[in-house]
Amino acid sequence: MIMNTLSTDQQNLDAILTEVKQQGIDYLNHIHERSTANPSEVEIIPDLSEEGIGVKNTFAQFNRRFEPVMVASSGPRYWGFVTGGTTPAAIAGDWLSTIYDQNTQTAKGTGDISAVIELETIQLLLSLFNLPKDYFGGFVTGATLSNFTCLAVARQWIGKQLGKDFAREGVSGTVKVLSATPHSSAVKSLSMLGLGSGNFIQVKVMEGNREALDVADLELKIQALNGEPFILISSAGTVNTVDFDDFEAINILKEKYNFWWHIDAAFGGFASCSPKYRHLLKGWENADSITVDCHKWLNVPYESAVFFVKEKHQLLQVETFQNSNAAYLGDPMENFSYLNFLPENSRRLKALPAWFTLTSYGKRGYQEIIETNVEMALQFADFINENPNFGLLAPVRLNTVCFSLRDESLVAVFLNKLNKGGKVFMTPTFYNGKKGIRAAFVNWRTSVADVELATNAMLEILNEL
Structure with missing residues (x-):
């Protein structure tokens, strides 16, 4: 049957x-009209029927039960969680990824060679970001797995500095990690790597409403380690205020001290696409590893990020991730396979949507997306500054606006009403001891009209309150 x-x-x-x-x-033609929130609940069907109902009936059931409550999270006014959209080219690439259904591992041989697409896409991304070609990279599911991959190689590097092989022997002793404002995904990675989410040494941030690390305090913390090797997690765009650490200053410290330098550039790395903003990343090309999230500002479908690790660390990376019990692999450096360079053994062809969109729109296209999004953020910030009921919690440095209500007690009820209205979606935050709201602009569709629609909705709620 x-x-x-x-x-x-x-x-x-x-x-x-x-x-x-x-x-x-x-859906895409009417995404501007679709709600950004839906409070409806869907009853869960707990048991699978004995006989399947076929695609036609299943599609009808999807449309009856689920489609009406799908929100426009890929739309132009979904400003929460730094959520990107999907370019037409990325959609085409993603559909083809499903159709061809490759398990992307090897770059040569008689089997699947889809890794060639991935290796080429990494080169295109390095070109987009104006990074040197001495990085090796690959695709993972998101910033969490990218941070995990980079920090796993860093962990192996630390072990070798101490005369140990952590990948084989397990972690022994303590691994020193320094950071000022690490993203939660980096902290989560420390937990998964057995280094301890609470074991990093907190570096002070700069004075003057900043989230960037204080380089002077960083050096004091380094000196206190008495030459012990460590991992530095720095930020290229913090979540709340998109602040950037001083990479030129960190470069100077790297010449004096022995440490692994990791940069979390999940969305801030895209500042390098614009001549207006690439100064924020000056010096980042010397980091040992970098995290970049593609399903944010690259505007490809979700579950897409890349890691970049300096090629000089390839042996450490293989020691960390190789399938050592698979004898058929041979020398993993000679017979290249992503199987030996990252966490997953089973991998979708995530590079194809990125390859499609990069090839379709080029450097100029992404420069325009980044600069337009920043313009929209600045326009929204002007509204916040001009309305006495609101106030910025931090200056707008790139594409995110962190603000609050003058009456802080109204923040929760205001945001709840705003999000329930379905015109725009933003996320709550807590910054410098104050309740706030965060709006992140990373969708290629977002326009002046979207900002106006959102601000009008905000004014209506103010009148209600």
């Missing part, structure tokens, strides 16, 4: 995909 259903679905695949395509086009 099941084979009959599968056969029927295969025969009708053209019609099925045509219907899915049309529904997708309708």
Whole structure:
């Protein structure tokens, strides 16, 4: 019976995909009108039926139960969580990733060679970011796995400095990690790596409403280690205020002290696409490892990020991730496979959507996206500054606006009403001891009209309050 259903679905695949395509086009064409929030609840079906109902009936059930409550998280007014959208080219690439269904590992041989696409895409990204070609990179699911991958190699580096092989022997002793404002995903990675999420040494931030690390305090903390090797996690764009550490100053420290330098540039790395803002990243090209999130400002579908690790650390990376019990692999450096360079053994062709969008729009296209988003953030900040009911909690340094209400007690109820209204979505935050709201602009669709629609919704709620 099941084979009959599968056969029927295969025969009708053209019609099925045509219907899915049309529904997708309708969604994207009307994404400006779709709500950014939906409080409706969906009843869960706990048990699987004995007989399947086929694609047509399943699609109908999806449209009946789930589609009406899907929110426009990929739309132009979803300003929460630094959530990007999807370019047309990225959508095309993602569909093809599903159709070809490659397990992206090897770059040569008689099997799947889709890793060639990934290796080329990494080169395109290095070019986009104006980074040197002495980085090796790959795709993972998000910033958390990118930070994890980079810090796993850093952990192996620390072990070798101490005459140990942590990958084989396990972590022994304490690993010193220094950071000022690490993202929660980096802290989570420390936990998963057995280094301890609470074991990093807190570096002071600069004075004057900053989140960037204080270089003088960093050097004091380094000197207190008495030559012990350590990992430095620095920021290229903090979450609340998009502040950047002073990479030129860190370069000077790197010449004096022995440490692994990791930069979390999940979305801030895209500042390098614009001549207006790339000064924020001056000196980042000397970091040992870098995290960049593609499903943010690259505007590709979710579960896409890259890691960059200096090629000189490739042996450490292989020691960390190689499948040592798989004898057929041979020399992992000679017979290249991503299997030996990152956490996952099973990998979707995540590089293809990125390859499509990079090739389709080029450097100029991404410069325009970044600069337009920053313009929208500045326009929104002007609204905040001009309305006496609001106030910025920090200067707008790039694409994120961190603000609050003058009456801080109204922040929660205001944001709740705003998000429930479905016109715009923002996230709550806590900054410098104050309750705040954060709006992040990373979607290629966001326009002046979207900012005006959002600010009008905010004014309506103010009148209600």
